[in-house]
Amino acid sequence: MTEEKNFPNESGDALxxxxxxxxxxxxxxxxxxxxxxxxxxxSRRDHYYSEEDPxxxxxxxxxxxxxxxxxxxxxxxxIEKGETLGLVGxxxxxxxxxxxxxLRLTEPTGGQVFYHGKDLAHLSTGAMRGQRRHLQMIFQDPxxxxxxxxxxxxxxxxxxxxxxxxxxxxxxxRVQELMETVGMSRRFVKRYPHEFSGGQRQRIGIARALAVxxxxxxxDEPISALDVSIQAQIMNLxxxxxxxxxxxxxxISHDLRAVRHLSDRVxxxxxxxxxxxxxxxxxxxxxxxxxxxALISAVxxxxxxxxxxxxxxxxxxxxxxxxxxxxxxxxxxxxxYAIDDCRRIVPRLVEIKPRHHAACIRINAENPDIDAxxxxxxGAIGN
Amino acid sequence: xxxxxxxxxxxxxxxxxxxxxxxxxxxxxxxxxxLKKGETLGIVGxxxxxxxxxNLSVMRLIPEPPGKIVAGDIVFSGIDVRALxxxxxxxxRGKRIAMIFQDPxxxxxxFLKISTQLMEVTRLHLGHTKDEAxxxxxxxxxxxxxxxAGTRLDEYPHQFSGGMRQRVMIAMALSCDPELLIxxxxxxxxxxxxxxQILELIKDLKARMGTSVILxxxxxxxxAGMTDKIxxxxxxxxxxxxxxxxxxxxxANPYTKGLLKSVPDPAHEQGKELYQIPGLPPxxxxxxxxxxxAERCDRATDLCRQQYPPFVEINAxxxxxxxxxxxxxxxxxxxxNKQEL
Numbered sequence: 001m002t003e004e005k006n007f008p009n010e011s012g013d014a015l016x017x018x019x020x021x022x023x024x025x026x027x028x029x030x031x032x033x034x035x036x037x038x039x040x041x042x043s044r045r046d047h048y049y050s051e052e053d054p055x056x057x058x059x060x061x062x063x064x065x066x067x068x069x070x071x072x073x074x075x076x077x078x079i080e081k082g083e084t085l086g087l088v089g090x091x092x093x094x095x096x097x098x099x100x101x102x103l104r105l106t107e108p109t110g111g112q113v114f115y116h117g118k119d120l121a122h123l124s125t126g127a128m129r130g131q132r133r134h135l136q137m138i139f140q141d142p143x144x145x146x147x148x149x150x151x152x153x154x155x156x157x158x159x160x161x162x163x164x165x166x167x168x169x170x171x172x173x174r175v176q177e178l179m180e181t182v183g184m185s186r187r188f189v190k191r192y193p194h195e196f197s198g199g200q201r202q203r204i205g206i207a208r209a210l211a212v213x214x215x216x217x218x219x220d221e222p223i224s225a226l227d228v229s230i231q232a233q234i235m236n237l238x239x240x241x242x243x244x245x246x247x248x249x250x251x252i253s254h255d256l257r258a259v260r261h262l263s264d265r266v267x268x269x270x271x272x273x274x275x276x277x278x279x280x281x282x283x284x285x286x287x288x289x290x291x292x293x294a295l296i297s298a299v300x301x302x303x304x305x306x307x308x309x310x311x312x313x314x315x316x317x318x319x320x321x322x323x324x325x326x327x328x329x330x331x332x333x334x335x336x337y338a339i340d341d342c343r344r345i346v347p348r349l350v351e352i353k354p355r356h357h358a359a360c361i362r363i364n365a366e367n368p369d370i371d372a373x374x375x376x377x378x379g380a381i382g383n
Numbered sequence: 384x385x386x387x388x389x390x391x392x393x394x395x396x397x398x399x400x401x402x403x404x405x406x407x408x409x410x411x412x413x414x415x416x417x418l419k420k421g422e423t424l425g426i427v428g429x430x431x432x433x434x435x436x437x438n439l440s441v442m443r444l445i446p447e448p449p450g451k452i453v454a455g456d457i458v459f460s461g462i463d464v465r466a467l468x469x470x471x472x473x474x475x476r477g478k479r480i481a482m483i484f485q486d487p488x489x490x491x492x493x494f495l496k497i498s499t500q501l502m503e504v505t506r507l508h509l510g511h512t513k514d515e516a517x518x519x520x521x522x523x524x525x526x527x528x529x530x531x532a533g534t535r536l537d538e539y540p541h542q543f544s545g546g547m548r549q550r551v552m553i554a555m556a557l558s559c560d561p562e563l564l565i566x567x568x569x570x571x572x573x574x575x576x577x578x579x580q581i582l583e584l585i586k587d588l589k590a591r592m593g594t595s596v597i598l599x600x601x602x603x604x605x606x607a608g609m610t611d612k613i614x615x616x617x618x619x620x621x622x623x624x625x626x627x628x629x630x631x632x633x634x635a636n637p638y639t640k641g642l643l644k645s646v647p648d649p650a651h652e653q654g655k656e657l658y659q660i661p662g663l664p665p666x667x668x669x670x671x672x673x674x675x676x677a678e679r680c681d682r683a684t685d686l687c688r689q690q691y692p693p694f695v696e697i698n699a700x701x702x703x704x705x706x707x708x709x710x711x712x713x714x715x716x717x718x719x720n721k722q723e724l
Contacts, residue, residue, distance in 0.1 A: 090574040090575075090576060090577075091545075091574055197663055197664075199663065200663070227429040227430055227601065227664065228429060228601055228602075228603070228642060228645060228646065229429060229641065229642065229645055229659070229660040229664070229679075230429075230663070231645070232645035232646075232657045232658065232659040232660070233659045233660075233661075235647075235657055236656060236657055236659050239656070254574055254575065256575060257604075257646065257647045258647060260647060261647035261657060294576060295575060295576060297579075298575040298576045298578065298579035299575055299604065300578075300579075300582075300602065300604030300605050300607060300608055301604055301607065301608075302603040302604045302607050302631065302643060302646050303607055303631055304607045304608065304627045304628050304631050305628070305631075305632075306607075307604075307607045307608030308608070310608075312579055312583070314576075314579055314580055314583055315576045315579075315580070317530070318544045318546055318547065318577065319544075319574075
């Protein structure tokens with residue numbers, strides 16, 4: 001029942017092909033007492049959880065009263081070899097979960113992730129472990145992700161030993177080489193994480209990810225915790241390494257300026273779904289979906305003259321709870337273009353312009369400009 | 384600004400030092416500024432630059448020991464803040480000078496209802512009765528745009544999202560109609576869309592209530608749209624001080640220029656490589672004798688490494704701590720003229 005057509009850029013060069021990937025978390029729906037006394041006090045409201053999309057076959061229908069957080073809800077994406085795909089969205093939209101689900105650091109509930117013909121989502125744990133050396137991750141908080149009891153040499157050397165890539169003195173040589181690659185002095189090899197600044201720690205994290213010569217790296221907010229002058233250093237390092245080693249990045253960030261700078265293409269996520277996908281330049285110059293428009297307009301520009309003239313779209317309210325997201329288009333509660341149909345129809349991600357996909361029922365290929373459509377009184381024309 | 388005569392806060396030669404095992408850390412080492420009624424001052428800097436300590440000093444919130452205000456004057460609307468007793472400071476703090484912090488979760492008490500926390504402020508400072516305080520708290524929650532304020536008032540902090548908690552903090556800060564609001568990284572923990580909401584709210588409230596604001600941030604984009612003038616801090620020193628327009632258009636300090644260039648800007652077409660300031664911020668406990676930025680500066684000479692730079696006056700409102708301030712300024716002006724052509 002999954003939507004197979006219309007997923008973005010079905011070109012042949014995809015390194016990672018994600019198809020209808022879903023990650024649902026069960027939330028505690030029953031209180032302890034309810035569980036103990038069973039069905040005695042079960043109320044009608046427990047059938048609350050009904051679905052408009054046909055993924056319900058994954059769990060026992062509404063007999064279970066637990067609800068699900070749909071952190072990632074049917075994402076299809078192709079990540080091409082050598083590109084940086086930026087993934088943006090507000091906190092809680094599922095962008096980190098998507099990154100982790102691709103690497104099986106969190107178990108997907110359904111869907112596929114193809115990598116060199118293998119479906120990562122359905123590999124056995126052992127087989128997945130073998131793939132991990134090609135698929136690495138860089139984390140947001142380089143302090144929390146480095147073992148404080150290991151020195152830099154041990155941290156960077158560990159994956160090399162684990163995968164048996166080198167042994168003995170060769171490991172040390174490789175570690176020193178990696179440290180130089182990420183711009184650290186090899187003198188620091190015996191030092192511990194706490195002796196370094198945030199930027200230096202992030203370099204250690206990057207060196208560790210590179211230690212196994214990966215092909216694909218998920219970078220989850222790698223610069224968010226760093227100072228402005230250090231952010232530029234880490235972004236440049238990531239770009240240089242990509243060029244040297246032909247790396248493919250999934251760059252997850254809420255910093256739209258950084259994403260714009262690093263990414264070839266950008267995917268915008270909202271409550272578990274991709275709502276817009278386009279080239280980096282394209283999406284900033286001509287965002288189509290109202291949420292993307294608001295997101296981009298919210299970014300402050302470091303120029304007082306531009307700031308004074310800019311008209312900002314201020315979204316009302318917060319991101320709704322993913323436990324019980326709004327019906328139809330999840331964004332309709334905050335969208336100034338919302339019409340009745342938006343509450344009913346779940347928009348699909350469709351190609352509006354060449355290589356520019358958006359999920360909004362009020363635009364289509366003939367009429368891509370929602371403001372014009374609003375002025376012309378057009379209703380649900382997409383999908 | 385509308386009322387240009389009244390100076391609300393003047394800080395002169397403020398120095399705040401911390402005694403540590405590593406030696407004396409000169410967290411703030413000589414900062415001078417003036418804030419007029421209704422004005423917004425931005426203080427920009429990286430972590431450890433002294434921007435927060437400056438404002439904690441103004442509020443007399445420096446833990447002593449290890450910290451100490453060793454020199455300088457802080458005059459808030461005619462009052463010498465340094466000469467006040469702690470009890471007298473408490474009467475100003477929260478009433479006439481209010482502060483909002485980066486993390487609204489840790490600055491709200493998780494055990495107390497929002498109403499209790501909001502009422503505490505006005506009962507203490509304005510002598511409100513319980514009923515008055517409750518009514519006032521409700522009014523404030525509505526003012527900062529919390530939907531369904533009547534119900535939300537009796538909820539606990541964990542029931543609020545990050546953006547909503549920051550609104551509560553702003554409501555609390557503005558409860559006593561302060562003359563000065565100090566906002567220390569008020570939007571850093573928030574999403575961009577929520578950041579836009581909060582900044583808009585601060586702007587709007589400032590216009591309505593005439594509050595003066597000090598906005599501390601590391602984000603040059605945030606200060607660009609919000610402030611009248613800016614102080615750029617580095618290693619406890621004021622590196623540059625100018626009106627917002629002038630600072631962005633014609634910076635006179637290499638550090639400011641570097642910061643401006645290293646921010647990727649979505650409004651403009653981007654070149655390939657992003658400008659980066661090399662190296663790391665210095666250890667404030669062990670500063671070199673010369674310019675603290677010399678090691679990272681691409682135009683540093685031997686003079687910079689040996690001699691502490693002068694605080695050069697470019698014009699009455701524009702100062703820069705650099706041996707080559709005038710040259711840097713002239714380059715910026717030339718670049719600016721070229722852009723306009």
